[in-house]
Structures are given as structure tokens and as C-alpha cells.
Amino acid sequence: MAVADFSLSGKVAIVTGGSRGIGRSIAIALAENGADVVIAARKPEALAEAKAAVEATGRRALAVPTNVRHTDELHALIDVTRTEMGRLDILVNNAGTNPAFGPVHEIDERAWDMIMNTNVKSVHILSNAARTAMLAHGGGGAIINVSSVGGFRASDVIGGYSVSKAALIMLTQVQAKNWGRDGIRVNCIAPGLIRTEFSRALWEDERISRSAVAEAALQRMGEPDEMAGAVVYLASPAASFVTGQTLVLDGGRLL
8 A cells, every 4th residue: 555645546526617727737637647537617619628638648538518607507517427427526626717807996796796606606516516426425525626825815906806715715624624524625725826828917917927926936937737736636545634724836925
């Protein structure tokens, strides 16, 4: 028996927002370590490409068009996973949005609701449904929520996003506190500035990108693939005594 077991063989994972950026890298990494992966996202073309990338690892993949703001689609995602894959062991709540860029007082009610419904409410609903699915097979499970360093540091341009990601860190702790007795571990990662399409408005802004690089101990931005290893760890037996934690992946910016 390995002292540090990172194998996910025989496990089934769901990754929301899994068709692009950090989510796509996570989906592929989970498959590379033995998991079959269900990819949930809104855009069919990107979903098909991500599915093919997962299947290229030799693992099974399922693409499920999903808008996480629709509760019925979240429950359908769990149902199709159990029907097609037979079980659910790992949930990665990666889907997120930020339609507002600017001071917090300029965020209108519609944008605020979109941020909170996507980044917080959907995680609450989907995680609850995932817990029920994990209890059904009796083997416990792992849930990994994707927050942000914005959940630790206030922003003058993505304030609503920061509030939602701070809430996600606490939701992680609350879920972990309640579900440890069920054998379900809940942890969180908090990426810094990562070069993805989602964060383009930030890293293309010279003031923001220059500050992010200067403040980071590693003196650079991160790449999506650099987020995936932490999720594999948190999902695996190697993290069997870890729950309720948020792992900051920011190149040392918050130091």
C-alpha cells in the first residue's frame, strides 16, 4: 500500500464549468489519475472538445449541457451521472461568473443575483444533491469548491465576485462540519490570477496584471494546469484526513 495514494481508480467525478480553463484542466487531471469524468458546462462545442480530451486519457467521459443557475438542471446532472456512470464519488464545483467589472456600487441587482446564484447558490444545491448520491453507495466522497484569492482580499473592480468567493470559503467549512460524519470531505482551492479566458479582463489590464505579478513571490501569473494537481490531491486518499480547508494557489501573492 502506498504511503501517499493519489489514485482515483474506480471513482466517478463531476466537474462543473469543465469545458474550458481551470475546469478543463481539472477534468483531464482527474481522468489521468484514474477517474471517469462527467463534464458539465453550457456550450456544446467546448463540451465536446473537453470530453474528447478526457477520453484521450483512456477514461470514460460524459458531457452534460448544464446551466448551474437552473436547479432542475443540477438535479438532472446528478441523475444522469448515477444512471450512466453508476455512482458519484467526487464533485468539483468550478463553474463561476462575474458579469460586473467596476466599483461595487455600480453592480445592479440583476448582475448581483447572477453572481450569487452562480457562485454560491448553485454550489449549495448541487453539493446537497451530490451528498445524497454519495450516501447511496456508502463509500463517502470528496467535494472540492473553487473559490479565489478574491475571497480573501477586497477588490475595487470585482467586488461582487470577491463577496461570493468569500461566501464559498465559509460554505466549504460549513459543509465539511456537517458532512464529515457521512464520510464526505469538503475542501476548497483559491486560485490567484490565472491566465484563462474567464480572467482576461484582469490580466489584460496593465495596472492589475503588473500589480499581481509584482506582489507574487513567484513573480508571474499562473496557468490553468497548475491548479489541477491540488484538486487531485484533495479528491484522493492522500488527503483522507483533510477537510474544511482552503488551499491558496496564487504563487505567493497573499504572503
